[in-house]
Amino acid sequence: MTTLTDEAVRPATHAKVRILATADRLFYTEGVHTVGVDRIISESKVTKATFYKYYRSKDALIVVYLQGRDRRARELLAELERRFDTPEQRLRGVVAEISAQVIREGFHGCPFINAAAQFTDPTHPVRQAVAAHRDWYGRSVEDLFRGMGHARPGDASDDFFLARDGAFAGANLGDPIGAHTALIRAVQRVLDESSD
Template structure:
């Protein structure tokens, strides 16, 4: 996966840095993790971290993009197994429940990053907005495949259900939030 502004492929050390940084950023928060800690945990020098990524900002963006790629691949597998267009829509919520329980107990990495970096012109906001826009677009595509006429309006509702389930699950308010969101989506679909 490309990781730097120049889109160079990652070396083994670069992949290790990204893996370590991703785990630390997600578990501890971006602001709580310094380049020294990342280098130490990855078993490389701080110079290696900067040589591979250029800056902490670039490393954060690589982390967000890599996490999003993992989510999309995870979701694609579940969608491919669904037997019908309607079931593919519902499979997004099944996949969400699996993902939250296995990979995202602290919630959405995009939302967490945006909360830590409040400046709206920061590139983190663009990456997060692109991911959320992709999700809405996915729902619109799935709705069209399912033969529903109001793809935009229904896609908005499903994206909100999805994001609401992430929040309710991650704050500990509803352990079954993905399942409730799935049931609600099923009621909205024709």
């Protein structure tokens, strides 16, 4: 049983968690290069020493931010796998989630594409985190198309990602409804190929 004394001693949220939550919000809404360490420290209500205790640099924090976003995507696919019986239902679930994201208030595009645009060196840890996410995601979508019996699951996955990335960019540039409907049409065309 938690006592009043325990609650008074334990911080509401651990500093490391607060830093990451603050960074996640600011990096996504304003961009990873735009937001400085001092602002993250201030809004997290931690000291500079505490920040550097948990994150040795801003770039290290950006990598952890992207790994957190990657983990959420993996959890979503795992949830869709539990919820739906067939690969097509799971893929449609992915498309439904993307569609919901692009029309959601506060949508600012794909966090991975946004971060990659700000780091040009493919060997940089941020770009490696982006690549790891996209490699996993691409393999997962290709497996869904393969499970549907698509004749060219790799090509279908490539087409899916072109449509997905385009929807994220189009919605971020100001036409979320157009992006949503174009995504649905494009994915349906790829799905129709699997029944040809």
